[in-house]
Amino acid sequence: MAGRFSPLAKPQGTWWSPLGRDERLWVAIAAIWGLGRFLMIAFILPAIGNEQNEIQSYRIDPAEFHRLATEFTEAHQIGEMDGVPVVAPPPGSDIYLEGQQFAWRPVVQLKRGEQYRFLISSRDVQHGFSLVMSRHSLNFQVLPGFVTAIHLTPEQVGEFAVVCNEFCGAGHHVMTGRIIVTD
Amino acid sequence: MQMVMSGLARRCGVTGLVIDRSAERLIKFHAVTAVLFLALGGTLALLIALTRWQVVHLLPAKQFYAFLSAHGMVMLIFWILFFEMAGLVFGSTVLLSARMVVPGLGWVAYAMMLGGAVIATGLMVTDRATVMFTSYPPLKAPPLYYASVLVFAVGAILGVVHFFINVVAARMRGDVGSLPLFTFALAGAGIIALWSLISGAVALLPAFLWSAGVIDSIDPGVYRLLYWGLGHGAQQVNLAAMVAVWYGLASLMTGGRPLNEGLSRFAIVLYIFFINMGAMHHLLVDPGLTTWLRNINTSYFMYLAVLGSLIHGFSIPASVELGMRTQGYRKGLFGWLRRAPWGEPGFAALAVSLFLFGVMGGISGVIIGGPQVNMIVHNTLLSPAHFHMTVVAGTTMAFMGLAYYLVPLIFQRQLVLRRWATYQPYIYGAGMVVWGLGTGLAGHWGVPRRHWDISFDRVSTLPTQIFQTTVVDVFMALLGIGAVIAVIGGAMFVTIIVSTVALGQRTATPNLGRVIADAFSSAPAVAGASGEEKEAPVPAHGAFEAPGALVLSLAFLTLFVLLYGFSWFELSTVPWRVR
Structure with a gap:
């Protein structure tokens, strides 16, 4: 088991460890939200909106x-x-x-x-x-x-x-x- | 050790770190210079805000534009970069207990930055270079102005190079293996700083030649593209440096450790690779770009840099939760939050900075950074509202919080007016909230930025009374009142720091208040202190280690989704079709 270290101190030994349950959940939600915004800006709004930025x-x-x-x-x-x-x-x-x-x-x-x-x-x-x-x-x-x-x-x-x-x-x-x- | 014996270094009585005395001197100079620029910039801020608040309308037009130009440069570039340079020296020497190599380079960098900054500020304040922070050509400043900014930029580049030399030297000597997360995040900031400063130099060099008459003309579109490599890039430096400070304060205040070190480092790497695209956000309604470039580039390639911020935005509260739970505050979902050291200036600054940066600065940035919504935002007051919530309420607040601990440690003096310091983050934060709401809403109502008089009462041709409404009056009053409160908060900080440096009682072991002092130590005396492997605390709720932080983050994301949706709704209500 890797240790946890103060961000202000030099980590010693292994600090790399697999993601825990909290981090997996949060990263998944955040990534889906990022993908959603990307699709919205690049594809969905350009297809449906009345105010387009097509300068x-x-x-x-x-x-x-x-x-x-x-x-x-x-x-x-x-x-x-x-x-x-x-x-x-x-x-x-x-x-x-x-x-x-x-x-x-x-x-x-x-x-x-x-x-x-x-x-x-x-x-x-x-x-x-x-x-x-x-x-x-x-x-x-x-x-x-x-x-x-x-x-x-x-x-x-x-x-x-x-x-x-x-x-x-x-x-x-x-x-x-x-x-x-x-x- | 050898250095301590020879008098070239000292061992800090509080943290146990070995401090190279020449690095210490360099940090002191940078920190004091930064705070002096902050004081000047804050004075200008007050005068500008009291001019835009139409009821007061303090300054005449010429002086308003001159002071606004100077305010932008002094705050966004000079205050913040001098403080960051202090941070870079600190992170690459003191925190590693490592020697500063090539001190001469550090001093040359400092001297160039100081010289450039003083000349540029002088020209701007005296109305001789009233071209705003952005100095868009063909609006022309005298050659000396571009030259002084270039000298500053080259100095800053040398300062960043010096940071990397120190880190590499420390590694080669074996002083450090993996960098502390704080220094790792600063290294990320340093990499972004290098390309952003180089981009700025490439933009300003032709501007200098053009102003000096060597070349005839300069392409305003290309200048904007290169300039924003600096203009926005510099803000990403602030972002990465602020994240470093957040992690540092979380650890110092609550003993917090990042939930997953690898994930936090990965999020910094995401910044390095993807955040530079933010530079394009300033060109969303410019001529010269294609629609596809706008759409793909400004969606940050799937918002990978925003993902980085969302990771930190969860990881830092989670590390506070973890720290507090380890200390024994395990009651309920939010017991750790209630019992957090809210009266400690460092924690107060961390909380205010994290909250305001995320909720007001971050969300607004993502919303207005989209090419479609940007059409109803570009160059309105919503844009400065956004970046003041990131750079002022976020970065500056975080830096202030750190200064309450680093200044006593580095200057070896007792912090004076400690009571003020416990209130200061809340006053500053409250001022920025009021200011930000007023300014942002005024922008949403279409009020232009960088504008002396939105009443248009003195205009004889085609005047408009569109902004002479009660609701806009209220927003502009909030802008003025919020600025006054924030400036009071800023003045408190400057007073505390200046008096500490000048009058604070000399001591080798300044009292830092309620901090976790072993946050700094990588060779702890007792097992279980930082730097040594620690057993993970028993999860309190189900299998989640930081359920409270997770709930807070999900609440934040819900607000994000709602405001994002609202912005699209607002765009759709514009009574014009655009394509």
Whole structure:
């Protein structure tokens, strides 16, 4: 029978011994729980959930993205809000959303129940796209030189605030945007 | 023995360990430096928390961001690594009664770490490197900042190398066969530390060159990947070191022995192989990764590292139960727990640390570390809530508990304000619970982290009042109040340790309170003491040796399953479809 030793003292002789009943039971339960979570994340939720993390991405020159975002804004502008252009692109279309120190541009108006592909990137530093609907938020990291692409379908009508939740400089806390969902 | 005669070492009057005097000096310097950084970081914590609590909103924006940057660096890196370096020297020399070899290397490592840390802290506090703990490019700090962090990292690498040299030398001299579990866990921490520090150096070197104008640009995505090798890797170092301290405190306080030594060591090995994947958790909503990489990597390959933590989470209470039952407290399922030394600061710190780390830090970490749930969590206040429950309520609390015994032993002084020390873990823990609940719930409500003003009252373009609700106000008040309580607890610790070091009565045999002193001895004078084979105590309930710990662990797992399920439910109620 192997001995038991203080963790603070050098063990002498044999310390290896087979697992006792307590340890066998606990390790088995813990391993099953680990396997369960693995299956949940990798297989079950991707098969059944409505909120999937299937972010796609590609590299882009920040200047090129800015050009595309500007074109997109000019093509679909329907008005202004606090001096920021408001765009209403047709359902199913791509939406270019640009983060910069310290604003999200443009304001986007969407139709409830329609899917849009959001293409989000940054003109300068890293930003955090955070669509807030307290008590929840949807958050994606935005890097200059990369497009973060996600498919979003609004299920609720209303005005949703967009804030920045990656520190981006002295004016980080004034960086806001807006998404409007109509019927 | 020879060393003791020659005056290069002393034999501890309490533990019987042979202490190399040069190792002792190095431990003292690291420990004092660590506590000073803790005091600075705690002061910054108070100012930051009182700013985020919107009712007080203490600091102006610029100073808030500067202090927040400094707080992250000072606490997550400097306080914790200096303390861990003290632990590494202790575990590789004192605990083995072994000599410290190449003391010069230890001092070079210390000097580099100190120099780098002081310069980096200075730049951050004075708003010259306000780039947060993460310093994500292209947000730019001056070259000196990256250089100072690099110097610190290289110093830390040398310190870890020094640890391994000492362990190998002790083995070659025949001072040690199998390492004590404490040192074994530190060796695990050391291995994780090496790759994490190297990963950090590889991230920061190009950042330095870019800041200095040698190279034009730097890829923000690649930087994030490498940086989190350091950022999260360093937390896994803390985890393994904390587990070492947990085992150590369990033994010192209650005479606890791991139920199965092999299993506990295996769980440390699981950390080494699988926990590094945690680094990817920070990139779950980043561009640049594929869905499969996200899903497989962040499920930790079947959560084998979490399995390691679950093993420790059972094994440590079980070892306490075993220790208490061996002492004769065998009544019922939980008699051992009722009679545990709750008034002993080391046990109080162990209990608070283990409980808060597991229940609040561990569960929240696994939940938000999944790629789907992470979308409703990333960069909200729930993320700092999680890692403060692991690193502050868990690691820092455990380190404080250990310090109440190691500081008197190493400095050979009587612990002063002992009464304070018995309350300190509970005050600190209570503060962290209040803080953690407020901060975590605010995060769940979408409140962003690293944000000066969530009222948006000063914003002229597209302001939002979404966070101006009673419920968010309550959460932010809990954040503020909890921080004040925790800082009081932290200040008590700093006061106790600083006064002990400066004013404590000198003695070769400091009174450690109610401890099992032979926990340290590997050559016991009496049969049956530690280090010698011991008959297993008669199981009290059926065939289970630690039925109480088993019941506690199952209760914990039930809570885990419920909260995990709840998080998926919360995700499903988001009024947007995402894919």
